[in-house]
Amino acid sequence: MKQISVNAPFRYSIEDTECPKPSKGEVLIKMKAAGVCGSDFHLFLGENPMAEFPRIPGHENAGIIEEVGEGVTKIKKGDHVVVDLVVACGTCKQCKSGRRNICRSVKARGAAVDGGWREYFIAAEHEVYLLPEDLPFQEAALIEPFAIGGHCTKRAGVQGSDVVLVLGMGTIGTIILQVCKEKGCTVICADIKDNFLKRAEDFGADFIINTKTEDLHGRIQEYTNGEGADVIFDAAGYPGSLSMLLQKGIPANGARIVPLGFCTSEENITQSMINGRELSIIGTRMSSGQFEPTIEKFRQKAYRLAGIVSDTISFSEIDRVFKNMQNPPEDMAKMVILFGD
Numbered sequence: 012m013k014q015i016s017v018n019a020p021f022r023y024s025i026e027d028t029e030c031p032k033p034s035k036g037e038v039l040i041k042m043k044a045a046g047v048c049g050s051d052f053h054l055f056l057g058e059n060p061m062a063e064f065p066r067i068p069g070h071e072n073a074g075i076i077e078e079v080g081e082g083v084t085k086i087k088k089g090d091h092v093v094v095d096l097v098v099a100c101g102t103c104k105q106c107k108s109g110r111r112n113i114c115r116s117v118k119a120r121g122a123a124v125d126g127g128w129r130e131y132f133i134a135a136e137h138e139v140y141l142l143p144e145d146l147p148f149q150e151a152a153l154i155e156p157f158a159i160g161g162h163c164t165k166r167a168g169v170q171g172s173d174v175v176l177v178l179g180m181g182t183i184g185t186i187i188l189q190v191c192k193e194k195g196c197t198v199i200c201a202d203i204k205d206n207f208l209k210r211a212e213d214f215g216a217d218f219i220i221n222t223k224t225e226d227l228h229g230r231i232q233e234y235t236n237g238e239g240a241d242v243i244f245d246a247a248g249y250p251g252s253l254s255m256l257l258q259k260g261i262p263a264n265g266a267r268i269v270p271l272g273f274c275t276s277e278e279n280i281t282q283s284m285i286n287g288r289e290l291s292i293i294g295t296r297m298s299s300g301q302f303e304p305t306i307e308k309f310r311q312k313a314y315r316l317a318g319i320v321s322d323t324i325s326f327s328e329i330d331r332v333f334k335n336m337q338n339p340p341e342d343m344a345k346m347v348i349l350f351g352d
């Protein structure tokens with residue numbers, strides 16, 4: 012079988028290796044589709060301080076069960092599955108309270124442990140979820156990022172009556188938009204790219220704001236009748252983005268603000284900014300308990316998937332994926348790698 016290894020920033024190799032055998036409680040997955048996510052970019056571009064090399068990227072993995080190990084009861088050969096991005100111990104306090112995503116020894120697939128950019132790989136039975144047979148694998152690769160959308164909106168306690176502001180209309184911003192629209196929210200989308208804002212409109216955004224050419228504060232005041240937004244997602248996460256979003260007049264009193272990135276620069280935030288309006292700043296990491304409900308939403312066709320993926324690339328043409336990561340084409344939104352039969 013073939014596998015991709017990122018050996019150092021900007022360096023990768025295509026390796027021939029032996030197909031692994033599943034041990035007790037494990038399953039062998041034949042890969043069918045793998046999404047390319049921002050964190051795969053960070054790994055390859057050397058922008059993930061927690062990454063160790065060599066590493067097989069990929070945490071948005073969908074495939075078919077090829078073989079099951081001893082003691083596997085819920086999954087059988089031929090089942091279609093997606094794989095959890097979280098690898099957790101299952102025994103710590105956090106795991107036991109249903110928060111595997113913040114397990115004390117949590118590992119993200121494709122970053123801290125090897126991911127799915129290979130023809131076959133092994134996962135624990137409890138880390139794979141059954142898919143409807145008629146769901147195309149190309150769509151199944153989007154279940155993981157939609158699980159992220161499900162998780163962060165749950166963390167924020169989003170309800171249909173909320174006015175939501177999403178900054179950053181890349182894949183995750185677009186997904187949060189859809190999850191919030193599905194709940195019945197009014198959603199305001201902000202970005203600096205007109206083509207991303209146009210797409211947000213197509214996906215149901217109630218208002219769009221180009222933060223490069225328009226005044227975010229003024230527009231928010233206008234669109235919320237001076238109230239501000241009830242929930243704010245910072246899916247852009249650049250230095251200063253969080254301080255900008257906390258400006259007077261952008262969050263409503265009592266608003267919940269969810270930063271989604273891992274930006275390490277300091278922000279200009281004071282206690283008074285938070286407590287004067289009793290804001291909640293809510294952390295979110297990966298997802299927990301969201302795969303099954305997300306698969307159910309996919310089964311119900313609750314989301315619009317067309318237009319999220321801009322480039323499907325065959326595994327045999329993996330060089331194109333790395334080329335696009337190094338020099339992203341202007342019109343590229345998201346890549347999905349498709350494996351052969």
Ligand SMILES: [Zn+2]
Nearest residue numbers: 048049071156
């Ligand atoms: Zn991802």
Ligand SMILES: [Zn+2]
Nearest residue numbers: 100103106114
């Ligand atoms: Zn744990």
